[in-house]
Amino acid sequence: MSACRGLARAARRRVPRLTRAYSDQPELGDRPLRTFEDWTQLQLKRAEVGTLIDIFSDYGSNRKQRNTFKLRDGVRRPVPNATVSSLLAAGAHFGHSSTRMNPNFIPYAYGVRAQSTIIDLDHTVPLLRRAANLVRAVAFAGGQILFIGTRPDLRQIVKSAAGRIGKQGYYISDRWIPGTLTNTAELFTPQVAAETLSTPDLVILLNPLTNLTCIRECALAHVPTIGIIDSDADPRIVMYPIPANDESPQTAEIVAGILSIAGREGLALRMEEEVMEEESEQNDADDEFWDQVEVERAAEAAEDLNKEQWIDAEPDPEQSEEKPFELEQFEDEEQPSGQRFDY
Structure with missing residues (x-):
């Protein structure tokens, strides 16, 4: 028991x-x-x-669908603002081995963990915002923006980023052809090089170390560059560096999304200003037209007033006290000799 x-x-x-x-x-x-x-x-x-x-x-569980998602199937909705939490979740703080760290990258390094460099995201966020302000200003001024990502996992990212900017956005996802900016007449015909504007106003590189030729040509053509710089690269190779993990597609997706949204905001501000200018011009034209109408109306009113005053000043023959001229008055008077009057 x-x-x-x-x-x-x-x-x-x-x-x-x-x-x-x-x-x-x-x-x-x-x-x-x-x-x-x-x-x-x-x-x-x-x-x-x-x-x-x-x-x-x-x-209602959709875990099975989430497990089948892959980055190449589609890019998620980008975040409009740069935050440390979003970059941390994307793995933007992971750098290369400490033995491969570039000496010029030390100001952007937080420390070393397990022989790997940890990137300080407190420096990444303000630099990313500065780059976003630049993209917004270039798009507002009507400049052409070029996104470059030549890895297979970056093709959809640069395509979507350029599509958000519209006609002012371009992308290169296969390979940068040497001489695109410095030898345009040889790659294209001289007529096309003369008639087509082939120099962008801003270049954004998601993998800059693979496209050093592009960076050199941009420097020779005086084109500003923005690039994701990892711990093994020199931040001075681009004009506006963004210290982050350049091998993470999630990080590239966040950076490209923030910059493309900034460009779209610049386009919206430009369109709004154009509409305001058109409305201002239309208002000025309307004011000028109505001022002319008022001047014409005032001239007509003054002319009518002058006519009325002239009519009032003329004597009325019925009310006049003077006698009318009568021919019979001369008949009663004696005519002087030697003069003859023919009537």
């Missing part, structure tokens, strides 16, 4: 009270699962159903 009671107590301890409050079997009713046999039957029933994903799919 003591052995049976011990087994019963052990079975009760093994039954989780908060896992399943009530039984799924109709013959057991709505009473809680209290015995070891009830719990065993419930486990067998769950094993027949399948995995936990199949069990909880009826309750």
